[in-house]
Amino acid sequence: MGWAFVGPFMGVFLLVFVAPVLYAFYLSLFQNQMVGGDKFVGGANYLQALADPQFWDSVIRVVVFLVVQVPIMLFLALFAALALDSGRLRASSFFRISVFLPYAVPAVVATLMWGFIYGPRFGLFGSINDFFGLNLAEPLSSSWILASIGNINTWEFTGYNMLIFYSALKVIPAELYEAANLDGAGTFRVIRSIKLPSIRGAIGIASIFSVIGSFQLFNEPNILKALAPNSISSYFTPNMYAFNLSFAGQQFNYAAAISIIMGVLTVIVAYVVQLSGSRKDA
Amino acid sequence: MSVRLSPAHSSDTSPTTFPEVKTRRSPAPRLNSQRRGVTRKRSSILLTILMGVMAVYALLPLFWLLVNSTKTQTSLFSSFGLWFSGDFALWDNIVGTLTYNDGEFLRWLANTVLYVVVGAGGATFLATLAGYGLAKFDFPGKRGVFAVVLGAVAIPGTALAVPTFLMFSQMGLTNTPWSVIIPSLISPFGLYLVWIYALESVPTEVLEAARMDGAGEFRTFFTISLRMLAPGFITVLLFTVVATWNNYFLPLIMLSQSTWYPLTVGLNSWNAQATTAGGEAIYNLVITGSFLTIVPIVGAFLFLQRFWQSGLSAGSVK
C-alpha cells in the first residue's frame, strides 16, 4: 500500500534522476572524437580524471570554500535565529523577513546585483575607493574572487538556514525553559544547555545540505565569469569543469566521468558529516 | 500533559523560588512560542543593532535594484549606484519592460507561472503523497527509498543535464514546457519535510479509526490526513514555488525557443544582448525586469509566512 503513495514520486524520480545517472555512467565508459567517432574505453576516463590537475584544482577549491563559507554562513544563520528567538528583539518580524528575502532572489539577479557592487571602476567598491582615496582589495581579482563568491552565497542562503534553525527553536518545550528559569540560568547558559542541543538535528541537516551545495557550486561563478574572465577559470569548480567540458569542448563522456566521481565524493563527505553528527549524540 | 512541580534537573544551587503551578489540558507539547504570556523580556539594544546590520546586508543589493530601476539607460552610467539620479523613470522602465519585443516579458511571465503552478504544484503533491507513504506505511524497500533519494541529491546537476537533454531530445520533449516541468517535479527536501511532519502530526489512531470505518487509504488521505498535513504541505509548496520560479540552469539547456523561456532565462538573454555586434544594450530593462521578477515571490512570502513557523518546526525535530 505504501507503494501506491510513494509510487508516483518514485516513477518520476526514476525518469528524472535514475535514468540520466545510468546514462551518464554509460557515457563515461566511452570516448568520442571529432576525428574517429565513438569508442569503448572502459575506465580510461576515470583514470584520466584522477590524474587531471585541473580536476583536483577544482576539487580543492570547493573544499576550501566549504570549510570556510559553510561555518560562517551557519554561524550567522544561528545567530540570527537565536536573536529572533530570544524575544529581546524589537521589530522581529521585520528582521525575520529581511534576512530571508535574499533567498527569494534568483541566482541570475543576485549575481547581477553583486557584480555591480563589486565593479572595480564604477561599482560601489570603486566609488568608495574614489571617495575615500583608499585602495581596497578588488573583489573580482583572482586573490579575492573566491571570497567574493562566498559572500554572494552567504547572502543568498543565510536566511534559508536561519529559518530552519528558528523553526527548530520554536519547537523546544517550554518546560525546559521554566526549569532553567527556576535554576536562575542566564541567557548564554540557556543557549548552551537547552537551545543548541535541542536543535542539533536541524544543524545537522542544514550542514549536510550546505556541504552538498558547496560541492555543487556553479551558478554564481558561472554568471560572474563574464565580468571576471581571468579570475574564474573554466575549471573553477568541478561542476563548471564538467559543464565546460560538455558544452564548450563537446567532451560529454569525460564530463560524465568527472560528474560521477564528484557525486560519489559528495555522498561520502555527506555521510561522514552525518555520522560525526550522530556520534556526538551518543 | 502533567504538570511539573520541580525542575527536571537542578545542577545549580540558586535561591529557590516557588514554581508557578499551571494546569493545561492541551494534548500537544507546549511550544516555546506559547510562553510569551509568562515573562516579558527587555529588548536588547545591542541585539537590535547587530540584527540591523544583518538586515542592511540582506537588503542592500535589493535597495540597489529598486533605485536603479528608476534610472534611464544613460543615467545608469552617470550616477552613483546607491542613490537616485535626477530623472525618475520607473514608470517608463516598467512600460518598456512589459512592451519590449512585442511584450515577450509578459509571455515569459506567463510561462513562469505555468511552470510554477504545474511544476511546484506537482512537486508538492508528489512529495506529500510519498512523504505520507513513508511515514505511515511499512513496505519492502522503504529504507532504500529515502537513501536513494538523498543520494541522488548529491549528484551534481550538471551530470544530469546532458544525459537528461539527450534522453529528452530522443523523446521529443526538448524545447517544450515538459522539459522544464518534469525535472522540477522531484523535491527531495520536500519529501523529507512531509515525512517528518506526517510522523509527528498525523496520529495513527485516527487512521486506524478510518480504516475500521471502511474508508480506503486514498480517501482517508484526501479527507483527513491532508488537513493535518497542511502546514507542512504549505511549507513544501513555498519552497518548491521559489525553486521553480528561480529555475535557470536546466531550462537554459532544454529550451531553444524564446517563446517558452521562463523569466530567469529571458532576463539573461536580454542581458546578453548588450554583448552582440549591433545589439541593443537594455540594461535599464534588465534591472527593472529583475525587480519585477522578485516582486511576486516577495508577495507570496508575506502571504504564506504564517505557515513557515508551524510547517518547518516539525521538520526540525529529528
Next chain:
Amino acid sequence: MKNNHRFRRVATAALAASLLVGGLAACSGSGTPASAGAEGASAEDIAKALDTETTLTVWGWAPQLEPIVKAFEAKYPKVHVNLENVGTGNAHYTKLQNAVKAGSGAPDVAQIEYNALPQFALSEALVDLKEFGAEELKDNYTESTWGSVNLNGGVYALPQDSGPMAMFYRADVFEKHGISVPTTWDEYVEAGKKLHTADPKAYITSDTGDAGFTTSMIWQAGGKPYTLDGSTKVAVDLQDEGARKWTGTWNQLLKNDLLSPVTSWSDEWYKGLSDGSIATLIIGAWMPANLESGAAGASGQWRVAPMPTYEKGAAATAENGGGGDAVLKQSKNKAAAYGFLQFANGPEGAKIHAANGGFPSTKADLESESFLNAENAYFGGQKINEVLVQASKDVVPGWSYLPFQTYANSIYSDTVGQAYGSKGDLNDGLKAWQDATAKYGQQQGFTVTTK
C-alpha cells in the same frame, strides 16, 4: 492482498503509459519525407520551394535578421519564418552543437561566425551550398569573407557581414590632451603613455584579454597560428613572427598599465566608452551600431581612423568577427532554406542589413556611392564608411581558423588571460594556449604539430 493488487494495477498503468510515450516519440521522431532525401537543387526547385507552404526555423542573434525576415516573408508569403535568438556566440554554438549531436532539434538556417564555421563544416553538420549553385555567387563577396566560407573545396555558408578592423577614437579626448592620431603601433604606445600620465583615469584602450581580439591582432601582424592540411592535420603555432610582433607592442601596454581593466561588453565598458575613460577601440567595422545604442551619451565625440600598423605606410588590417548563415543537414526544407539565404545574404538582404547598422560583405554595397558618402551623425558627420571600406580592402590574406576554434576560445582566459591578470609576458600566455589547444586537438583524433 488488496495492497498488492492495487500496486500491480498502478504499476502496469505506469508501464503502459511510459511505453505509449516512448512509442509516440519514436513515431514522431522518425519518418523522413522524401523531399529531404536528395541534396542539392536547381534554381527552379528553389523557386518552387519558396512558393510552397513551408515553415523555416532560423537561429541567429544579429539584430538585422529581424527586418530581413519581415521583408522575406513579405516577398514570399507562403514561407513562414520562425526567427529565434538562442544566445550569442558560444551560447548559440553550444545549442547548435547539442542539437546536432542529439540528431534532432536543429534549425533550418543558423547564423555562424567565420571563426566557428570550420568546426561545423568539419563535423558535417552543414550542407555544402555548392550543390545549390552557390559557387556562382563568389564574386559578389569580398575575398576575405568568401575565403572564410569556402573551406576544403565546399561552400558552407553565405557571408552576411564582415568586420574589417579599424581604430575608433575619441576626438575630444585626444584634443584635450594634445594627442595626434597614431598611425603606427609605436605611436599608439606613446599616445597611451601620454594619455595615462595626463589623466590617470583615462586609458588608451581597454583589454582584459579576448580570444577574438588576440587572433585578429596576430592576423594583422602577419601571423598564421592555425594551418589546416586536409581535414585531419592541424598545426598550431602561436609563437611565430606575427605573434611576436603583436606581443612586442602589447606587452608594453600591459606592463605599463596602459590598458583599462574593464572587461569588454560589460556595463562598465559601456560606461567607459561614454565618459571618455576609454579613448580608442581597435575593433571590427560593425561597432558603430553598438556605440550608438550603448554609448549614446558620447554622440558626436567618436571618429574612425585606419588601424595603426607595424610599418609606417604599409596598410594592413584583419577581420574581427563577422559571419554568415548556413543550412543545416538536419533541415527538412533545404531548398527553401537556401532560398532564404539567397534573399538574406543576397543583394536585397544586404541592403536591409546595411540600413540597420550592419557592415556589408557584398562588394556591390561596399563600393556603392551612397554607402561611401554616408555621413554619420554619431561620428560628428564623418564619412566613416570610406575608412571602413578601405580597411576591408587591406585585410591580410591567407588566414584560417581551427576546426575546434570555439573550444580553443573557451580556454583562452585560462591561459592567455592569466598573463593579463598577472601583468606578465603575453608570450608565456600564448604558449600555454598553444599547448592546451594542441592537447585537445590530439585528444580529438587530429594530427597536431606545434613549433
